[in-house]
Amino acid sequence: MAGCTGATSERTAAAVHGLPEDALLDMGDFAGAVLKYLRRHPVDRLTIAGGFAKLSKLAAGHLDLHSGRSQVDPRHLAALAREAGAGEDLAGAVAAAGTGLEALRLCAAGGVALGDRVAEAARATALGVLRGAPVTVDVLCVDRAGVVVGRAAPAGPPERGTAGGAARQD
Template identity: 65%
Template sequence: MTDAGRERSTGLRYGWTTGACATAATTAAYTALLTGEFPDPVQIDLPHDKHPAFALARELLKDGAATVGIVKDAGDDPDVTHGALVSARVTHGAPGSGVAFRAGEGVGTVTKPGLPLAVGEPAINPMPRRFIREHVAAVAAAHGGTGDVVVELSVENGAELARKTWNPRLGILGGLSILGTTGVVVPYSCSSWIDSIRRGIDVARAAGHRHVAGCTGSTSERVVAELYALPEDALLDMGDFAGAVLKYLRRHPVPRLTIAGGIGKLAKLADGHLDLHSGRSQVSPEFLASLVAGAGGPATLVAGVRSANTALDALQQCQAAGLPLGDLVAAGARETALGVLQGAPVEVVDVVVIDRAGSIVGRA
């Protein structure tokens, strides 16, 4: 497929979403169904004046069905579906039926409310559906078709790949979701992770959960699940994106929120950072030293924390001196969270800080 271009600030190469690949595969398959010929490469039209062309990896025209497979290129983004074969099988539908969507092998089915699709629907998101409908209409107009088709989308090894995503927790079973809002994958934008956080909150709200937990990793998730006996669909794999959790809850509140994570990441949240990735924010020993000083820590401890190599080093120094740095970090992180929530009706916010062993070392 053609190169999508490069992101100006980083020089990294853009890629294409599963939704764009599915749209291209459907366009080529429907064209072949009407004309007997597969356009290769096949060009599609996306928002923001993007017109990528995709090479066909597989094509089959047989027994009234046309199937096309396209290998997804996520550019320089570490996308779990990079290199996956996205296929569309197109058949004629009943007159007046429009475009009907089916989940083929490796594409999931929605089983829980709260997502932008009804329970029982194939996990093909609204924007890819719109792209596909528009391109089916264009092919029909160009080649004398009715536009009444059944589109069955598949992703090779999709069920296995889905286990590396949020899908099982969101109640999308059997495979991946067909995603994309613009069709373009921006390298390291982590937009799919942030979107999964939002969908996780939607699912928790639809399930009636009054308490959710944003966790930075699997250890903190395990600790919180045990601490509060929370079900899996109330646990949000927040990762580094504390801001995404807080901003979405500000607009879509849940009565209680727990934030849980390691001392390093939550020290950054306490210091006002909302993106906790090591490449985008750093633990400030000076900030930690100010917490120790504000709590009445002796000058020698303040100096030791100021020169600490890591947040864990600072924590251990404070533990030895009997000063609860973990609680101070938890209180600071909670204050940051409340500031982002801006008075939204999240009635209780608590923070749990853990060390690498999974022991709770601070709470607020």
């Protein structure tokens, strides 16, 4: 199944994984609610699909992705850009970016896969919220046109032989 933040990410997740409509969850801004539910009622696999900016909030540990309750943190994006190989000049530009999209574009122009790093950090947050529930998670970050701009491969809890991560419990 796929938990999607909107119609564009829903279409992309369905196309990428060949999912039928009944496998798509319109989670909107409520990633935490979906993850907490799945912690108690696991499914084999969950794809989290959403816009880059929304998923950068999940990557920073926010579970409510609404713009009124969490914001894109350019300093966190700069740290993720460094982890993805950005030098200090590029990381500084990312930290000063006015939007998540601007940060993504700066990194793309510099050859740094910020979208993939954000997807990996969002997956780590999700696995942390799942607290070892037997759910394998992958993440798709998309732009406004539905193009995949970041991807994290499927991973599950440590007992499934894959790495997990911690999340702030908003």
